[in-house]
Amino acid sequence: MLKLNINNLVRAYVFVFFVCAGQLFTSLVQAQIIAPIEEDDLTTDPFEWNNLPTEENLLILNPVFDLGDIEEEAGKECAVKTFKVTPYNCGDGTVDIILDFTISNEEILPNESFSLRLNNSYPETFTYAQLPVTLHEILANNKISHRIEIFDESKNCRSTFDIPAVGCLYPGDINEDGFVNNEDILYTGLAFGESGISRPNATTNYEKQAAFNWNKSFLEQNYKFADCNGDGTINLQDVAVVDKNYQNNAQSIGSAVNADEGNPAIYLGLEPYLEAGTPLNVPIYLGSENLPLNDIYGIAFTVNYDFELIVENSIMVDFQDCWLGNSQDLISYYKSDTFGKIDVVVVRKTHTNISGFGSLAKISAVLIENVEKIGAEKNFKMGVSNVHALSFDETIIPVYQKELDPSIVTTPTGLDNIASLAGVSVYPNPVASKLYVNIPAEMKNAQLVLYNLSGAKVFDYNLLKQNNELNVASLHQGVYTLVLRTPEKTTYQKLVISR
Numbered sequence: 029m030l031k032l033n034i035n036n037l038v039r040a041y042v043f044v045f046f047v048c049a050g051q052l053f054t055s056l057v058q059a060q061i062i063a064p065i066e067e068d069d070l071t072t073d074p075f076e077w078n079n080l081p082t083e084e085n086l087l088i089l090n091p092v093f094d095l096g097d098i099e100e101e102a103g104k105e106c107a108v109k110t111f112k113v114t115p116y117n118c119g120d121g122t123v124d125i126i127l128d129f130t131i132s133n134e135e136i137l138p139n140e141s142f143s144l145r146l147n148n149s150y151p152e153t154f155t156y157a158q159l160p161v162t163l164h165e166i167l168a169n170n171k172i173s174h175r176i177e178i179f180d181e182s183k184n185c186r187s188t189f190d191i192p193a194v195g196c197l198y199p200g201d202i203n204e205d206g207f208v209n210n211e212d213i214l215y216t217g218l219a220f221g222e223s224g225i226s227r228p229n230a231t232t233n234y235e236k237q238a239a240f241n242w243n244k245s246f247l248e249q250n251y252k253f254a255d256c257n258g259d260g261t262i263n264l265q266d267v268a269v270v271d272k273n274y275q276n277n278a279q280s281i282g283s284a285v286n287a288d289e290g291n292p293a294i295y296l297g298l299e300p301y302l303e304a305g306t307p308l309n310v311p312i313y314l315g316s317e318n319l320p321l322n323d324i325y326g327i328a329f330t331v332n333y334d335f336e337l338i339v340e341n342s343i344m345v346d347f348q349d350c351w352l353g354n355s356q357d358l359i360s361y362y363k364s365d366t367f368g369k370i371d372v373v374v375v376r377k378t379h380t381n382i383s384g385f386g387s388l389a390k391i392s393a394v395l396i397e398n399v400e401k402i403g404a405e406k407n408f409k410m411g412v413s414n415v416h417a418l419s420f421d422e423t424i425i426p427v428y429q430k431e432l433d434p435s436i437v438t439t440p441t442g443l444d445n446i447a448s449l450a451g452v453s454v455y456p457n458p459v460a461s462k463l464y465v466n467i468p469a470e471m472k473n474a475q476l477v478l479y480n481l482s483g484a485k486v487f488d489y490n491l492l493k494q495n496n497e498l499n500v501a502s503l504h505q506g507v508y509t510l511v512l513r514t515p516e517k518t519t520y521q522k523l524v525i526s527r
């Protein structure tokens with residue numbers, strides 16, 4: 029009788045084999061060993077491989093699908109003691125597999141030979157000294173498992189192993205749509221906490237990598253795609269890989285979902301009137317009392333806004349008070365670019381849906397104060413697009429993207445050029461390092477602020493004296509807006525720094 033010492037993961041695949049081969053073998057124990065080779069087993073399908081792995085290939089041998097030790101009683105022949113396969117080297121629709129095994133309870137001479145057969149193809153013969161061997165250009169297919177048979181004709185024995193399907197993936201593109209973006213993180217939430225076979229020689233770089241299938245799948249993809257860092261577990265570290273490989277120009281499939289006013293809506297709480305230079309706080313709402321969301325698991329969407337009116341890098345998204353769950357229940361993530369796009373995703377990781385409505389997140393930013401850009405008033409537009417909401421069973425939930433009228437951004441009234449102020453002089457202009465600002469006595473304590481062309485404040489100074497000497501040597505060359513502000517009046521002029 030054999031004693032099997034294999035882990036649960038492997039046992040699942042071994043079991044699959046018995047179902048398939050039930051005609052031939054009556055029990056687990058018998059099947060694990062050896063059946064006589066029959067002529068009918070041999071086919072003439074061609075199968076190419078290279079039996080000598082290069083030294084380089086040997087170095088990356090890192091078996092992850094390992095059947096472990098299989099103990100056996102004395103007297104049995106040709107028992108496979110260890111059996112290891114490692115997928116690597118993703119080609120164009122193909123993958124190479126390194127195979128290594130040992131046979132116990134038998135003195136094996138290096139020059140003795142055995143035969144290998146993959147998926148009922150024609151067997152090839154090797155000597156034991158040639159192990160490990162590389163099977164080249166196996167069809168990379170994420171759905172079909174592979175059968176590997178080992179024959180030793182001198183001992184009249186055979187061992188058969190079914191290994192999981194092997195295919196290739198790009199770390200970060202979990203839904204396999206060719207892009208790495210916020211929608212991929214929805215799937216991290218769906219599979220959160222699951223574990224499976226780790227990826228041999230895994231890197232987090234955006235390059236094709238070979239991996240065995242896990243024994244669970246999304247509707248379309250295997251769970252292994254969600255293990256972006258390849259460590260065998262799906263968690264926040266995998267979100268970090270999505271972030272690393274994020275493609276800001278990625279297309280979205282979420283926008284294809286049809287929704288209308290009869291569906292729950294996602295919308296922004298943008299004020300109709302905004303003041304230049306002030307903080308902007310915009311709540312994002314999902315659903316309403318009349319039209320709540322039923323059984324939602326997560327949502328990904330994009331917020332678009334007029335980036336020219338926002339101080340560069342001032343955008344933040346805050347997920348406190350999100351009705352989809354507390355911070356332990358949620359993965360929340362956003363990625364903003366500098367051209368008016370914020371990709372957002374909020375997804376549960378509990379494997380349970382939630383129903384409700386209310387605030388999802390809050391966007392904060394700072395409106396620019398650059399009066400030359402804004403003038404007396406200017407429209408500011410912010411909206412939601414590319415909405416992709418789903419439930420835990422991956423049912424798409426239609427969500428209506430409610431359009432907003434633009435807000436109107438106004439600047440403080442009475443804005444004039446500095447030249448209109450009597451007794452004020454600013455020179456030289458262009459300036460290299462020392463800027464002289466003279467003001468009348470009644471304007472003492474006026475505030476002088478410099479904004480760069482993207483609207484960010486780069487210099488802030490209180491003019492305590494009538495004659496002031498300011499050092500702007502640390503500022504980059506370029507065009508700035510100089511704003512002079514007193515309690516009564518705000519004025520501005522263009523200032524050029526040139527060296």
Ligand SMILES: [Ca+2]
Pocket residue numbers: 200201202203204205206207208209211212
């Ligand atoms: Ca993707």
Ligand SMILES: [Ca+2]
Pocket residue numbers: 254255256257258259260261262263265266
């Ligand atoms: Ca992982």
